[in-house]
Amino acid sequence: MDIRKVGVIGAGQMGNGIAHVCALAGYDVLLHDVTRERIEAGLATINGNMTRQVASGRITEAQRDAALDRIGAAVNLDAFEATDLVIESASENEAIKRKIFADLCPHLRADALIATNTSSISITRLAASTDRPEKFIGVHFMNPVPVMELVELVRGIATDDDTFDSVRIMAKSLGKKVANAEDFPAFIVNRILLPMINEAVYVLYEGVGSVESIDKAMRLGANHPMGPLQLADFIGLDTCLSIMQVLHDGLSDSKYRPCPLLVKYVEAGWLGRKTQRGFYDYRGEKPVPTR
Numbered sequence: 001m002d003i004r005k006v007g008v009i010g011a012g013q014m015g016n017g018i019a020h021v022c023a024l025a026g027y028d029v030l031l032h033d034v035t036r037e038r039i040e041a042g043l044a045t046i047n048g049n050m051t052r053q054v055a056s057g058r059i060t061e062a063q064r065d066a067a068l069d070r071i072g073a074a075v076n077l078d079a080f081e082a083t084d085l086v087i088e089s090a091s092e093n094e095a096i097k098r099k100i101f102a103d104l105c106p107h108l109r110a111d112a113l114i115a116t117n118t119s120s121i122s123i124t125r126l127a128a129s130t131d132r133p134e135k136f137i138g139v140h141f142m143n144p145v146p147v148m149e150l151v152e153l154v155r156g157i158a159t160d161d162d163t164f165d166s167v168r169i170m171a172k173s174l175g176k177k178v179a180n181a182e183d184f185p186a187f188i189v190n191r192i193l194l195p196m197i198n199e200a201v202y203v204l205y206e207g208v209g210s211v212e213s214i215d216k217a218m219r220l221g222a223n224h225p226m227g228p229l230q231l232a233d234f235i236g237l238d239t240c241l242s243i244m245q246v247l248h249d250g251l252s253d254s255k256y257r258p259c260p261l262l263v264k265y266v267e268a269g270w271l272g273r274k275t276q277r278g279f280y281d282y283r284g285e286k287p288v289p290t291r
């Protein structure tokens, strides 16, 4: 499959990043979300992030303008009939993803490929909810997408070799390095990263350290670019909780139980940076720990 036109479903932090890197690499992109406002907000974020790349000399103004011209807003899924590959990047919620695939499939050409950017859910199970499990694959980008080098590629049980090869070549054309992962809960990165973040929340919950001391300890003691609680806010606490639930349900091991304090933050709607409050409060000039 020669991929030229890419549809992206979900204009949030991952979806707009995926649209961003695809457009910069020369693909025509259609960006879809549930409302025009959300698509516009995604496009504004892409514009801001590309402008940041122009300012630091990573791309030229001409490259930014050409890339922005390659991204179209698709308010309805009808427009996706022209796409060669659709990358689903909606919320980390299986019911939402299944509904999207049910709505999407009737609009696609028979040979079009579908990828999901799920960070934890079974590729095989999601593939089975489409009309083309052999043309379905997991392509897991890292946040922030324009900066992070890795893409995890995950085959479902039915994914065929053409789909795998086409998407691997495409991911490399975005300047990404590919790591192959088998289809088990949360794949490689999140199987390792999320239990660490969950453990950091337990360390906070049990009073072993404050938000500041936990983050400082891991930044300076393990050379992580962000502390685990800062990173949790960056990923989104709802996404962190969903991934822990997938690990806990899928592997039936109590070591993956989500920390009750993480559950409490999500119940409060304190989801991290995207709601301006999580383990830090982002409403002022500087982030302030909330505990």
Ligand code: CAA
Binding pocket: 049, 050, 052, 053, 056, 058, 119, 141, 142, 143, 144, 145, 146, 147, 148, 189, 190, 193, 225, 226, 231, 235, 239
């Ligand atoms: N778009 C474009 N460029 C961006 C950007 C974005 N969204 N965010 C940051 N950048 C650029 C900045 O412009 C800057 O570029 P230059 O070097 O050219 O000046 C560069 O990235 C570094 O940014 P900053 O100077 O602002 O800040 P920093 O040095 O603290 O780096 C960071 C920011 C790259 C996010 C760094 O803190 C980091 O690597 N954090 C860890 C991120 C991480 O672990 N991500 C994985 C999360 S897990 C995941 O994504 C999987 C999942 O499913 C949950």
